[in-house]
Amino acid sequence: MGKEKSKSGPLARRPDNSAFKQQRLPAWTPMLTASTVLPSFYLLALICMLLGVWLLLTVQNTQEMKVDYTEAGSCNLCFEMRKNVSNAGQKCTCMIMFSIEKAFKGDVFIYYGLRNFHQNLRRYMDSRDDGQMLGRKSNLKSPSSYCKPFDVDEKGVPIAPCGAVANSMFNDSFILTYYTINGPTVVPLLRKGLTWYTDKNVKYRNPKMDNLTLPEVFEGTTRPPYWQKPVYQLDPFDPNNNGFINDDLLVWMREAAFPNFKKLYGFLYRANKPFTKGLPAGNYSVAISYNFPVQYFKGRKEVVLTTVSWFGGQNHFLPIAYLVTSGLILLTAVVLTVVWWKFGKDGKNMAD
């Protein structure tokens, strides 16, 4: 602009004759013509189709098994028992039998599934204190007001972890048993590494220990009202899996997007026979420590066993979506071709 001002002479105010200012920048104008549109449509249809077929084949190789244990078998009793809040302290175990027709090959993931449980309610989601779970001492003793009414108990003792999310944590546990000819074998489960690495190592930390034991660190706090044991005793076997970095807690704290969801419970430990290749076909049972009440929200509970493909668990939607889209594009392309065929002829006539 300075340059422009310094200009003088009879044509001082003449605008720059540059391509930008004259709106004459070289431009690419996508001309929608039959010769460009039709091939790209066919190509797109082909790509979608190939992807769809590939996904479908992959999905065919995955297996999934859902066992609803809400009221099934002996769990019926437990279900009835949990209806009464006063029985909350009592233990209840039950067992469900199921059989696997076809062996699960490869890694097997064991999930617990909940139906109709809304982890995605706004007020519920807000009811947590990430600062506390990051191990901030100040938040430990005075939880965020978002946690209300689960920030302190009746006596004013802070709750750790505070909030409705942690309070409502799923607390059923499962023992899988495989029945071979030789008798029942407990299916070994790996209950570690269930969470994202970043959750376990960055996002959630226990408060600084400073040569204190975990219970000492959490002194002056109390457990959430619905819990049976304090946060530093969540895993009786592995002391490093306690406190705010307990895997089950972390999995639960990652709130599910929909009311029907599953959460990872463990992996099949494949070191010993007969589980080196996965879960063999046969009869299984699952023994459930039935604690989590679902009748308040007309919910269901289930155990889900599944193998995974490169793009996640068994998911029939994506391949079908790709195939249907491919079909739609193909249809459009064919219609366009027909129209173009006629139109092209007309055009030729006009040109003649």
Next chain:
Amino acid sequence: ECNNTCQCEGAGPPQLQKAREKELRSLVSNLPFEGLGKSKQPNRFFKPNAIKTNKYTPLFFIPMNLYEQFHRLANVYFVGLAILNFIPVVNAFQPEVALIPICVIMFLTALKDGWEDFRRYQSDKKLNNMPCLIYSRAAKHYIERRWKDVRVGDFVKVVCNETVPADLLLLHTSDPNNVCHIETSNLDGETNLKQRNALPGLCTSLNVKRFLTFSRNREKPDKEKTGAGIESLLLRGCTVRNTEHAIGFVVYAGHETKSMLNNNGPRYKRSKLERRLNVDVFFCVLLLFIMCLIGSLGHYLWLKNLSDVPSFLVSDSKGHLDSPSLSSFYMFFTMIILLQILIPISLYVSVELVKIGQIFFILTDVDLYDEETDSRVQCRSLNITEDLGQIEYIFSDKTGTLTENKMVFRRCSIMGKDYPHKENANHLALLEETESEENVIFSQSSLSSQASRFDEDSSPVDTHRHGSRHRSKMAVNLIAFLHHQETQVIPDEKLLQQISRSERSSSGISDPYMDFFLALAICNSVVVSMATTQRQRVSSPLHSQKTNNPLESLSVLAKRTGSFWKVFDSPKQNGSSTSAHKRSDDANGVQPRALDPMTLSARPAAASGDVCYEAESPDEAALVYAAKTYGFTLLARTPNSVTVRVPSGEELVFEVLDTLAFDSNRKRMSVLVRHPITGEYVLYTKGADYAIMELLGTPYAGDGQQKKIAADTQYHLDCYAKDGLRTLCITKKIVSSREYQSWLADRKKALAAIDGREELMMASAVQLETELTMLGATGIEDRLQESVPDTITALREAGIKVWVLTGDKPETALNIGYACRLLEEGDLVINMTSVVFQVTCVSILDCTLEEVRRYHEDPRNVDTTQKISLMIDGDTLAIALSPDLQDRFLELAKRCRSVLCCRVTPLQKSRVVKLVRDKLKVMTLAVGDGANDVNMIQVADVGIGISGQEGMQAVMASDFAITRFKHLKKLLLVHGHWCHTRLANMIIYFFYKNAAYVNLLFWYQFYCGFSGTAMIDYWLMIFFNLFFTSTPPIMFGIMDKDVSAEMLMGVPELYRTGQGSGEYNFRTFWISMLDAFYQSLVCFFVPYLAYQGSDVDIFTFGTPLNTSSLFIILLHLGIEIKSWTVVHWIIMLGSVALYFIVTLAYSAICVTCNPPSNPYWILQNQMADPMFYLICIISTVVALLPRIARDLSELKSTPSFKYCLPFVFLSSFLIQIHIQALCIRQFLYKGNTKTLYIHQTTHE
């Protein structure tokens, strides 16, 4: 604003009227009170001269600006939502975070306001500190002070070329006649000199101390009242020219001056598109309301459906849960907060930005630049660019708009005898034909003759000169050439002989031929300025306009570059170099040889005397130049005398007794002089023929010679008018001394009157202008501007109806109508002129309407275009515009292809425009160049001013100002179309974008118990609207080209797409909203189904949603963009890149910064998951499929495109051929001109 400016000419400034109405301002000089305390100052109650236009002070900026900003409804809405979010029961986001958008917007607005205000403050400061001279009693002379020190009651001295600091009553000037010349270009843009007279009888010496007590009440010391009007007022902002110094008494200062009172700031017009936009915003509010209602109802039902209290239902801090109905009531407000961006508040900001960009491109268009005046198009109204693309009716002025308003004397009739000036006509015709070639000649000749000289000199300015020399010289030559031709009149030989005969035969005094030319020379308001006292202008275009041969223009050029002056000062160049503004005749060899010796004798004198004429209207200048050609040279004009050199070489000084100025009611002007030889009082009157003919003396009513003369003159006048010439009648009257004395008494009374002064003045003028003697008539040609017929044809093809409203005679108007192809041979022209009675008008209207209807219903005329034109004159129009007839008139006018209104007054012009605009509900555009078009320009939807010969009043009132009529073509067809389609598409896109994005949140409510959860992090939502998707639509609105400029110019029919409701209407809006709903459905449900039953968490689920919606929204725009330039690519790809960079960075940094979402490492995780890509791809493809298919089907099915496509190819092909042909032609002509040039030099 403009009315005041207009009044300024005739009725005096508004202050005078105000003073008259309220109280007279009694002013006392400050001098006796100098040095006394402030409380003793007599004028302390009047405002000081310091001005302050800034609104804010630094201390109170924030509260005042906030107060200003909360006047906007949008901001109130925004803040209301933010406050709502602070109420715990209804909040949707973290309260503090929700404040961010409104804070950002208000901060930006405050920043803009602050900066603008600071600029105002700076310019005020600069003005307030300008130096000026104030008389000090202590120092006994004028001492230099600042403008802000000027107070009412001071005596101020203004030196030549200085600006007047306050409204001054002129008391004394350095001029012996006590006049002062001023230029008002700062006020109204008029560059011609205006004369102001010092208050007569008050001050004859410099001794101002005599007027220690001077009151505005116009009392002289001896208590005799003296009238002072506008003619002795110097307004603040004017520049003193041609006068060494002027002394004035400050009557108004600072904010009370006229220029400050008139300063109303830019006016605000709301475009049609914006009105439509507000309707759609209302629809959005409705939609939002419905969605929130659904949300709240859904929440109620969901809560009702829960039989018990599950652990995920969180009670408040007291463990209490609200009843379903109450919480669903709260939920309604939560939903409003959540879905608030459905109402596109940022759209208003974006529209403003887009318009700024569009105006930038209009301003920089080199095609709309006029080399002759070195001016670009001006956009005075910043927010109606898109209205340019929707014009249906154009109302155009004729003079100066369609025509050049550069008047050329063509012929005259004296004493009933026609002098056709055939040679002049031939000469003009020749010039017109060969104009382009001649230009080449001149530039070449000057180049070849001067180039060597230039090249010898290798001064530092060389580079500069080389850069622009060729072009500028071309331009200068063009101007020089036109101007030369303009003033050049080749005398009619017969007339020359006649003059010399009458000079020899009689005393040469009372001969009608002599009188005729004397009248031409005297009866005008032309100011003569000598070259020596020529005002200084540094880089004014007038320089180039005044030169009239290439050598001179070169010398001007050389003067500017400075170092070439020596070269031109050589004796060889003497004639041309010593006077830059000489009007010498012999430069180009076009000067006729057959000049009478008498005229030749006058030439050296003229050359040495060097007169320049400054005329307020170009007609007058043309007449003065014509008189000069015949030897009657106007040499000087003062308020009291006119000096004219007659052919004999004698210089006659006429004492001017009075000037009865032109006004639009009388349509004539007169000058009363005392003849220096005979001593008679002579009144010369010139005016429109119909205004003059009825004032002719009694002999003309009789049968004799006189009547024949009058009849012949009338016949000639009609002929002239048929040729499209502007006609004037010239008359004379000898006033007896008794008559003069009695008239003078009345005149004086009128002059001194305070109430109804104008009426009295006019009455006295009419009183004198009777019993006139016919001398003759003149015909002046006002040539059509270049490419006017092309432009009008193109505009008509574009579906625009062109009306021409002119004050000219019907014949002239008709002729011009044919010339500019407004009317064509074979058109049916309905003539509705000179209808006096309403009954006649009714019957004509009914008959023609019936006929026109029949014409239209005739099956033979179904396919033919309407070829009906209407011609109506002012009187008939007045009847036709009456309330009971206007419907019929409009019905008729609607069916006419073009309408020609002649002899209309400015008020009628605006009435016509208003009527058509309001009754037919169409977009109107008014274009004009003069003060008489101001009303019309202000009334029309779009007002366009042409900055031409008649000052700047039209420009001041306009929304856009152009220099040539032909620019209208590109302005409308290209810029108008672009601005409209761009903005329309941008707005539609904006609605779509917000709806598509916000609906994602809405669909999610069905899965979270309508609890108002957002599955996208709130910061990312803000970023999404603020950064990732904001620039592409703005760029789209500024830069997209749906059709190329060449195509739009070549195929004006394309303009029709914008007319009526245009591209942005009910249908397109709802289609895009439906599309938005569909796309959001796809964008939500594809990820939903893909993740159904999985262990996905909320914000992980939101990430592919956010990403694919970004892709969909950007690719949707990509489909809309019709031409991709580098800028498009950068911004589109940049937006995607920005999304990923910002989101990745945000997810990497933010561990607990935005609970509960905390998007820590989510995108990183997702990007490592193939599922993410699969979902993004499929949802993008499926979402965009219908739009692509729709575009394709439209491409195939609409007949317009079907037929247009081959046509488009054909026309672009033709354009190319045409350009090539032009190049070839130019090449050929270049060859020709060279030979021509050689031929000329040898001839010389």
